[in-house]
Amino acid sequence: MEAPTWKNPVIGWIDRRLPVFTMMQHDLVDYPTPKNLNYWWNFGSLAGIVLVIMIATGVVLAMQYTPHVGHAFESVERIMRDVNYGWLLRYLHMNGASMFFIVVYIHMFRGLYYGSYKAPRELLWIIGVFILLAMMATAFMGYVLPWGQMSFWGATVITNLFSAIPLVGEYIVTWLWGGFSVDNATLNRFFSLHYLMPFVIFALVFLHLVALHTSKSNNPLGIDVKGPQDTIPFTPYYTVKDMFGLGVFMIVYLGFVFFAPNFFGEPDNYIKANPMVTPPHIVPEWYFLPFYAILRAITFDLFWGLIPAKLLGVIAMFGSIIVLMFLPWLDRSPVRSARFRPIYKQFFWVFVIDCFLLGYAGANPPEGYFVILGQVATAYYFAHFLIIIPLLSFIERPRPLPASISAAVTAKGAGVPARSAAE
């Protein structure tokens, strides 16, 4: 693409030496976007905006927070009571984490439904899975910082997962803790890493966007763009649509911040950490519940005790995310969008329900029928990716695809070049 000429001589002077304005014009304005994107495509840019909000609120919160076991809890209470607008910044940050996961989970389910992970977007999808992993690490370490009971015991349970690793597990846990239990050294390093990780996520998001703008956006029909008549420029069309979506999102987000700021939280985390007393019922934050259910679902050893239940649970939990990276090759169906895959469409919704069931099992104590529910839902989770999806690739007969995006979405089936339509 040729470089645009800039009327403003200062911008032109800079751009000839550092083409940032050309890049912005190219990727934020001219970027040819399929003209049939629906509202499920809003969640990618929403996730980016939430990341910026999290970094902005996090940077100022860090100016008031003290990462010491004797002061952390009190410094957070000071932020809530004494720091100017501290309550607002903390509630924005706290609820922002929940919003981040809601937005990203919807973004991922959209990718699953419309086959956005398929060629040529495999790397785009895999980078996305890495972003999810980085988000989980960041959220986990951030939750430890207020040093409440759930912070402490959540950190204890999760770091103890690594003790399941054969031979070196105990050494790794001691290394992670910097001591013999979750203590001051642990809190300090978690604060350091919690501050570092968002910038790692930012870099991964940048790669995610480079990959996106190389293979271009998928669309609800899942068919390739056939020419300029199938696309519209990102600005103004999707800029304005993203702005509208942002408005709706902010109503929900700020609704929680102002009217139910502790809706996603655990009351136990307003009790200062006590290493001598475990709360009767430890639960992670809601966005980890399905994975927590998978961790607890494994109550049996494998191969006559060679792989103990604990290790198997940890493998299953990490495996539930790693399996996503192989999805582009597990799904051999050449059709992307579930709109043209009548059987996959049904199984997609069963999978969504399965994820909610896992979350429900994870939220409840591991007793009685919740154990069975967790085990069945875990088995189905893996069956969806490892059996159902590969099998459907062969037995499903997809419905006929439209000739082009324009043919499917415009009245006469003829493409109207968007540029001339806009003018």
Next chain:
Amino acid sequence: MAEMVSTSPPHPDEGETRRDFLLIASGVVGAVGAGLAVWPFIHSMNPAADTLALASTGVNLEPVQVGQRITVVWRGKPVFIDHRPEADITAAQDVDLSKLVDPEPDSARVQKPEWLVVVGVCTHLGCIPLGQKSGENRGPYGGWFCPCHGSMYDTSGRIRQGPAPKNLVVPPYQFTADTTIKIG
């Protein structure tokens, strides 16, 4: 002499050259150097000297009645001390070892049968099991019950049921007198 100062291989088809050797050698030295330089960063995250130097904990057992359990802190972790009544000792000794997840006779876990000393950290994921206070759920084996994921321990602190893979750890300790111990 000429080929020794030559900067490009005189015969490209000859295979390994002096330049290849230098490239590989300097690459290996660089990689080893980088690897050694990383170690201080990694090791800095291991327990510091002051953490390692944490004093051992002395406990006076005299006031502990038969059937009473107390908790003391050692290395930031709770240690359970159980003054076991006769019934609990017999129950712990009479278990069929082949039925245990982590087979260990009771005699290997105590120095004096009436005193059980174990680290009060569930070997599953590190929660503190219930059973220290009277009225708390001790599970069906009369020892401890972990509320997090339902591990059940017997009166010798051995895992009997649930996801925990190992018995409660017996810390290093010694009787300094008849009724005092030093843990650590």
